[in-house]
Amino acid sequence: MADRNSRGPTGSGSAGRKRKRGKRPPQPVYGAIDLGTNNCRMLLAQRTQTGFHVVDAFSRVVRLGEGLHANGRLSDAAMDRAVEALKICRDKMGRRQVAKHRSIATQACRMADNGEAFLERVREEAGIEFELITPEEEARLAVHGCVDLLDPDMDAALVIDIGGGSTELSWVDLAxxxxxxxxxxxxxxxxxSWMSAPIGVVTLSERFPEREDRLAWYDEMKAFARRLIKTPRGARAMRPVFAEGRAHLVGTSGTVTxxxxVHLQLPRxxxxxxxxxxxxxxEAEAACRHLRNMDVTGRSREPTIGSDRAELVLAGCAIYEAVAExxxxxxxxVGDRGLREGLLLNMMRKPKRRRGRRGKSQTRSSDPQASASRGETDASQTQAPARTDAASDE
Known part of the structure; x- marks a missing residue:
């Protein structure tokens, strides 16, 4: 008796039956959420040969760190805003059937007395597990997210990530x-080398409320930022490279964009x-000066600033100028990118193959515990109820 599993095309022409080629399964969708002191941002993307293709995105100003400098705690209103934004992220991930995601929280939750309790509330109400990352990982993710902006013809780069509650600097050896x-x-x-300073656009603007003597106020912010931005030991050896013009800066924050x-005078x-x-x-200094000469109303009328950033952008400019000087x-x-891109690229990296003891090629373990230790979450564990009205807010 012939084996049923051996059936197939046995002849040529019309006598043979052609097998139907199955459609290639779609690339899995990966998700990355960055919950910062000022913004909640998400990217959903699929891997491509050269990087990734974004299939959905979400960004909202939630001001999670509002009042944190004065009170040491996240306020109820700020937490409510963040939770509502994260519910939208949850719904979007559910609709896109995200295969894997990583969600991180940064300086506001690191500083706040109730930061970890807030992340537990997020897990219960939005169904998203967050990882509270260290400043060092925040710095590394910023570098990973902007690798293609680094000029390989230069010998060094300083990556500047000005957030809402902290600023990370990373010195990169391009030579x-x-x-x-x-x-x-x-x-x-x-x-x-890298360093993290506990100042960002939210914390600095709250520490130095805007005054009518705008130039003196701005200089005070810049001087304060300069005192907090220290030069780590590993970066000192790179000073001659900068002095000789063989280095460049890379900015990855909303401040720099x-x-x-403003420099490009974009209508939007x-x-x-x-x-x-x-x-x-x-040119960057001229743009900062242009903004510094305006009051908050004038800055809000700038097409690329708007009301959301008008109160915060000068604090960011002061931090940027302190670093650039x-x-x-x-x-x-300039990079319109950051931690989310670094998270996505890390998750999409193919596992490295190594040689085993017997010379056989092996793949690094991908067991759930190993993934959990990296903060990666299987999206099947994420709650994704039916779409709400708020989910239409892009």
Whole structure:
């Protein structure tokens, strides 16, 4: 008796039966949520040969850290705003059938006495498990998210990530990266040093309320930022590289994209023109000066600033200028990207293969405990009820 499983096309022409080729299954969707001191941001994306393709995105100003400097706690109103935004993220992930996601919280939850209790509330009400990451990982994720903005022809870069509650700086050795093959190697550039300062656009603006003597007020903010932004030991050796003009700056925050939008005099924000823009440091300084000469009403009328950023953008400019003056460089590269992109790229990286003892190629373990230790969550565990009216808010 013939084996039923052996049936197939046995002849040629019309006598043979052609097998139908099955459709290639769609690429899984990955999700990344960054809950910061000022914003809640999410990206949903699929892997491509060169990176990833965004299939959905969400961003909302929630001001989670509002009043944190004065009270040491997250306020009820701020937590309510954040939870409602995260419910929208949950619904979007459910509709897109996200295969894996990672959700991180940063400085506001690190500083607040009730930060961990708030993240437990998020888990219960929005069904999203958050990881409270360290400042070091925050710095590394910022670098990973903007690797393609690094100029491999330069010898060093300083990546600046100005957040709502903290500022991370990362010194990257591009000369060593070039020796290792640079972008074509697929490897990441070595970080020689990093630091985190407990100031951001929210905390600095709350510490220094705006005054009529705007220039003196701005200089006070810049001086305060300068005192808190220390030079770590590993970065000192890179000073000659900056002094000789062989380094550049990379900005990955809303502050720097706002500066770029003002410089370009955009009638409305256009990511395609801002992301990847290279600016001279004098051009960035001129944009900061333009904003500094306006009151909050004037800044709110700037098309790329608006009312959401009008009260905060000068604090960000003061932090940026404090860094740029301490580390003068050839130019500033602007990135409309950040932690979410770093999270996605990390999750999408193919597992490295290593040689086993017997010479056989092996793949690193992908068991659930290993994934959990990296803060990655299987989306099947995320609650995703029916769409609510609020979910239509993009």
């Amino acid at each position: 060593e990266w070039r020796k290792r093959g640079g972008p074509d190697s697929g490897g990441r550039p070595p970080m020689r 706002s500066i770029a939008g 924000y256009d990511r395609s023109r801002v992301d990847g823009l290279s600016m001279g440091l004098d 301490a580390w003068p460089a050839a130019h500033l590269r």
